[in-house]
Amino acid sequence: MNLEVAKNLLQTGIKKSKEMGKLCSIAIVDDHGWLVALHRMDGAPIPTAEIARDKAWTAAAFRIPSAEVSQFGDPNVSGYGFNVQNWNERLTTIPGGMPILNEGRLIGAIGVCGETPKEDVIICQNILKDIFREERELGPGRRKPRKKYGRR
Amino acid sequence: MKELTLELALKMLEAAERWAKDIAGFSCSIAVVDKAGAVIAVHRMDGAAMATTDIAIEKAWTAVAFKMPTLMGSRWLDPRNMGKLMGDHAMGMIGRGKGRLCFIPGGIPVADEENEVIGAIGCSGVPSGVGDISDTSVSQAGVTALYE
Numbered sequence: 678m679n680l681e682v683a684k685n686l687l688q689t690g691i692k693k694s695k696e697m698g699k700l701c702s703i704a705i706v707d708d709h710g711w712l713v714a715l716h717r718m719d720g721a722p723i724p725t726a727e728i729a730r731d732k733a734w735t736a737a738a739f740r741i742p743s744a745e746v747s748q749f750g751d752p753n754v755s756g757y758g759f760n761v762q763n764w765n766e767r768l769t770t771i772p773g774g775m776p777i778l779n780e781g782r783l784i785g786a787i788g789v790c791g792e793t794p795k796e797d798v799i800i801c802q803n804i805l806k807d808i809f810r811e812e813r814e815l816g817p818g819r820r821k822p823r824k825k826y827g828r829r
Numbered sequence: 830m831k832e833l834t835l836e837l838a839l840k841m842l843e844a845a846e847r848w849a850k851d852i853a854g855f856s857c858s859i860a861v862v863d864k865a866g867a868v869i870a871v872h873r874m875d876g877a878a879m880a881t882t883d884i885a886i887e888k889a890w891t892a893v894a895f896k897m898p899t900l901m902g903s904r905w906l907d908p909r910n911m912g913k914l915m916g917d918h919a920m921g922m923i924g925r926g927k928g929r930l931c932f933i934p935g936g937i938p939v940a941d942e943e944n945e946v947i948g949a950i951g952c953s954g955v956p957s958g959v960g961d962i963s964d965t966s967v968s969q970a971g972v973t974a975l976y977e
Contacts, residue, residue, distance in 0.1 A: 679875045680846075691835075711879035715871040719834045723867040 678707040678777070678785035683714040686787065690804040691718060694791070701791025701800060704729040708783045710737040710767075718791070725790040732774030732797075733788030734767040740783050743774030744798070773797030775805055830941050833861065833948035837975060838869040841939075841950055844974030845967050846874060849955065853962045857954030859971065860885040864947050866893050874954075881954040887929050888964070889951030892936030894926065896946045900965050902932035935964025937972050 683705040690703045695718075702717040702725040710733075717726045735743040747770035749759040761770060772794035777785045787804060789797040830837075838861035845859045856874040858881035863869055866889075873882050891899050904910055906922060922930060936951040950971045957963035 680872055681875075684872070709879070711873075712871060712882045713873050715868060716835060716839075717867070717869050723865065726868045 678705070678713055680713060683785075686804055686807075687714055687716045689807050690787075690789065690800060691716060693803045694718065694789075694800050697796070697800070699792045699796060699800065701789055701797065702726040702729040703800075703804075704733040704788040706730070706733040706737050706786050706788070708737060708785055710734045710786070713785070721791050728769070728771070729773070729788040729790040731767045731769045731788065732771060732790060733786045734774075735769050736774035736776045736788065737783065737786035738768075740776050740778075742772070742776070742798075743769060743788070744772035744794070746770045773801060775801045777805065831947070833863050833869060833939065835869055838948075841971035841975050842870055842872050845950065845952065845971030846872065848970035849874065849952070849967045853955055853967060855955045855962070857952050857964070857967060858882045858885040859967065860889045860951045861971075862886070862889040862893055862949050862951070864893060866890045866949075869948070877954045884931060884933065884953040885935070885951045887931035887951070888933060888936030888953060889949040890929055890936075891926070891931050892938045892949035892951060893946060894930075896938055898934070898938065898965065899932050899936035899951075900934040903934050906932050933964070935968055937965065937968045939972055939975060 686705055687703050694701050700718050700721040702721050704715040705713045707713050712730055715726060732743045735746055739746055748754045749756045749761050773790055774788040776783055787801055789800045841861055842859050849855060849857050856876035858873040858877050860871040861869045868886055871882055888899050935953055936949055938946045938949045941947050950968045952964040952967040955964050955967055
């Protein structure tokens with residue numbers, strides 16, 4: 678996950694949610710759950726930015742959609758007893774966070790917040806549908822920034 | 830230009846990133862907040878340290894909350910300025926604002942034509958002390974792009 682890919686994902690996501698007529702915040706985190714890029718659309722409520730980030734963190738940490746984290750509260754599922762409520766300030770079970778997997782390997786996660794959870798998930802899926810196409814368009818061999826140390 | 834939109838924020842971020850990459854040569858995180866201090870957009874450049882996003886957001890928040898660059902606030906907290914103008918009352922600032930107050934230089938407020946603060950930009954991750962290169966100058970590149 679790098680900034681260029683993240684920006685492309687955010688651009689796609691904002692375009693799609695505008696098409697749907699929704700206001701939302703979208704967060705992209707890397708494979709360790711650290712924030713790479715976050716955009717809040719004009720008019721989207723203020724806390725959505727932080728909640729989008731929480732969803733993305735949860736998806737990256739567990740490598741499953743954030744909605745499925747609530748399964749740990751089910752006594753019939755292995756993992757029962759995990760403290761979902763008070764684990765840390767980021768863990769959330771609200772739907773809208775999705776891991777980005779490339780051939781089974783986690784490369785990052787995406788979190789969407791703004792409308793009802795169902796619509797957040799739809800926006801998420803729409804973005805993920807496009808990701809590997811975007812990746813191909815960017816192509817391999819991105820150059821690293823040239824280092825200059827400015828005026829001396 | 831009455832309020833910062835996502836479009837304007839991205840314009841600022843793009844210019845600041847270009848400055849950080851091509852002229853400073855360091856990777857950093859840059860955040861833009863609106864006049865309420867709420868995040869509009871955050872970018873972490875490739876290779877920048879992970880915790881810098883939070884610091885960039887806090888710098889921008891502080892800049893908009895105090896309506897001044899965090900560079901000025903950092904002068905308050907400098908113990909060498911004790912007894913000088915605005916230098917000896919500011920140690921109580923540490924830990925204010927529910928822990929969000931961050932007087933590290935790098936946050937700059939953005940004003941409209943009527944000189945009303947409409948938002949702020951914050952940058953973190955650039956080591957200071959090499960010529961003009963610092964977090965503040967990266968933020969300044971973003972602010973300059975807004976008025977072009």
